[in-house]
Amino acid sequence: MATNLPKPRAYWEQGPAEWSAIKDRLDAAGTDARILLRGATIVTMDPEIGDFDEGDVLIRGKRIEGVGADLSPAAADGQAIVVDIAGMIVMPGIIDGHRHCWQNQFRRVIPDADLSEYVKTLHGDFAVEYRPHDMYVGNFLTMLTLLDAGVTCITDCTHNTRTRAHADAVFKSYADSGIRAVHAGAPSSTGIWEEHLPEDLIRLRDVYCSGPDSLTTVRMLIDMRRAKPVPELFAFAREHGFGITMDAVMGQRCDEIVELGEAGLLGPDLTLIHCNDMPEAGWRLIAEAGTKITLATTSEQQLGLGSGVPVIQEALDHGIRPCLSGDVEVCLAGDMFTQMRATLTTQRMLAKARKYRGGANAPALIDHRDVLAFTTRHAAEAIGLADRIGTLSPGKYADLIAIRAEDLNNMPVNNAIGTIVLATESRNIDMVFVAGRLRKWQGRLVGQDIDALRTMVRDSRDHIASKVGFDIRPTRAIRLRHDEIQHRHQGSFDAIDDLLTRGT
Ligand SMILES: [Zn+2]
Incomplete structure (x- = not known):
């Protein structure tokens, strides 16, 4: 015509x-x-x-x-x-495969933290003071920033769901922002909670995810606090049709993946975050099962998860195209372009070093299109939405x-x-x-009031900080001293050192 x-x-x-x-x-x-x-x-x-x-x-x-x-x-x-x-x-x-969106009233509050310091400060102190409204505020700020930065789908790994109302609050943030959200729900890591999970995932799906065009979907997140043994959580998720995301897979926790794999419990409905220092047996089981991998490259490097070396090459060597993610903004950059650039340079650095040092089987270099695919097409696969998003396909x-x-x-x-x-x-x-x-x-x-958001963010932050006894002073020494704040729930983290080293 x-x-x-x-x-x-x-x-x-x-x-x-x-x-x-x-x-x-x-x-x-x-x-x-x-x-x-x-x-x-x-x-x-x-x-x-x-x-x-x-x-x-x-x-x-x-x-x-x-x-x-x-x-x-x-x-x-x-x-x-x-x-x-x-x-x-x-x-x-762009699709972000894993981020803890509730925390962002406290962006960059501990830029020099390592994993132990992060967990004890965020989960041991700040998290326990979050009201449902604070979950909404942290989340809503994150959703708008992601949309502004080209992220249309977020996997919200919401591991501070103390009550049903806390979960309802983050769903309101999804709706008010208009983003596509995968709600990966888990209990709070510390303190009192309603013990409503994993069963409440069914209610959330019924209430918020009706209809084929819903912008929200629900997965199960398995993180530090497990409401039941992991095989029972897997069985619940599969009985009810939820995909599963497991975070904090690193160090000795990799042995758990090997056990699950040997029991035949891995599958394509499962996405593992990080996987630093996964043994070869684990990689074979992951690949055979079609299990997905999501990296958080800057988190792994800067916080020092396990050895701190992202497993980009191990994934590629086993035929797995990973997904990328932002993880936390309290100590890391927030945009996904940073993740693409860091992943690209890391893989190429490691591959080049192997070749330079005489490695006979030094791997091929990945390219810019590869890392773009890790945040689009492969990311959609990792969150079970490959038939709906991830490419510009009619x-x-x-x-x-x-x-x-x-x-x-x-x-x-x-x-x-x-x-x-x-x-x-x-x-x-x-x-x-x-x-x-x-x-x-x-x-x-479109249609967002950033001035109103700013007031809400500062009020929420100040409320939590005052409860914790932490003065917000932008020019203070940026490394928190542990004795300055209470760490009332530090005892919950006796196992944290397991995550830092494989041990023997
Ligand atoms: Zn995480």
């Missing part, structure tokens, strides 16, 4: 009034609206479809209807909302982002994958769609 659409214009050629008119049409559009994003560089991450130096993405309602070099005939009836975005890169929304949900790729810090685009991984920051992310709904537009979150 002939069309009369002119050549797509670059994003910087259009004035505020034109963008405003498009936004008005988007706001007025019905649930079945067609939106044609034209003239961008398209990175689909779908190996069957490939990429386009210049191409279009057609959104219809919640889903992607088409991807191609020129979809302008789809707009020939004049009904589609046409958005010219030459100069931008369109890619699938029929999948329209979870996608558009990056201004001709801004000061990234112009000119000479290689789209390199520009995404090495040069993209939140400020370059112009548009974010989740299931076809606009969450960020022209570089600003």
Whole structure:
């Protein structure tokens, strides 16, 4: 069909009034609206479809209807909302495979912490003072920051669920932000709790995850406090159809994975976080079972999980393409581009060192597309959503982002994958769609009041800090002294040293 659409214009050629008119049409559009994003560089991450130096993405309602070099005939009836975005890169929304979102009133509070210090401070002190409202505030701040940074799906490993109300509060944060969330629910690691898990996962799914188009799903998280022995938790999850995420798999905890594998209890519905210093027997069992691996590269390195060496190469050597994750922001960077860059440089450093030192079987170097796949396609597999998100494929949900790729810090685009991984920051992310709904537009979150959020975050933080007896002073020595705060629940962490070393 002939069309009369002119050549797509670059994003910087259009004035505020034109963008405003498009936004008005988007706001007025019905649930079945067609939106044609034209003239961008398209990175689909779908190996069957490939990429386009210049191409279009057609959104219809919640889903992607088409991807191609020129979809302008789809707009020939004049009904589609046409958005010219030459100069931008369109890619699938980023997926974070594991983050403890509730903590973020305390971002960067202990930047120099090691694992022991982190656990004792966050779980032993701050966590026990969290009210449901504080769970909401920490979570909501995290959700908005993730959307701003191009993350459309978060695996919220919520290991401070003291009560049902604490869980309800984080579901409110998902709804209020509009992000796609995988709620991986676990008890609080310390203190009194309602002993409502794992059974409450069923209620949460019934209440919050109804319908095939729900933006929320529920998994079981197994972390430090186990309500039942792990085989019983696995059996419960499988009886009720929940995927399982196991965190804090490192050091001596790897032996538990070997035992579970030898008992035939690993499976493709299971995702293991970290896996530092996993013995070879464990890797074989993980690979045979199709169990997934999620790395938190900077966490493993900086906090020193086990030996501190991320297991990127071990996973690849066993045919496993891992997923990446942010883990905690109290002592780490928050954005997923940092995870991609750190994972890439770590694998290449280790591989190069082996070759330089004469290793006969030094591994191949991974590339920028590999780490992008670890945060899109493979991440969707790790959280059981590969049929819905992770690539720009027709029929999948329209979870996608558009990056201004001709801004000061990234112009000119000479290689789209390199520009995404090495040069993209939140400020370059112009548009974010989740299931076809606009969450960020022209570089600003849609419908969110950041001033109100700031007040809520500071009030919540100050409440908890005063309960714990911790003065927030931005210029204080940044390493907490353990005797300054109470560590009332330190006794809960007698086993923590097991996580720090394999021991013998
Ligand atoms: Zn974790």
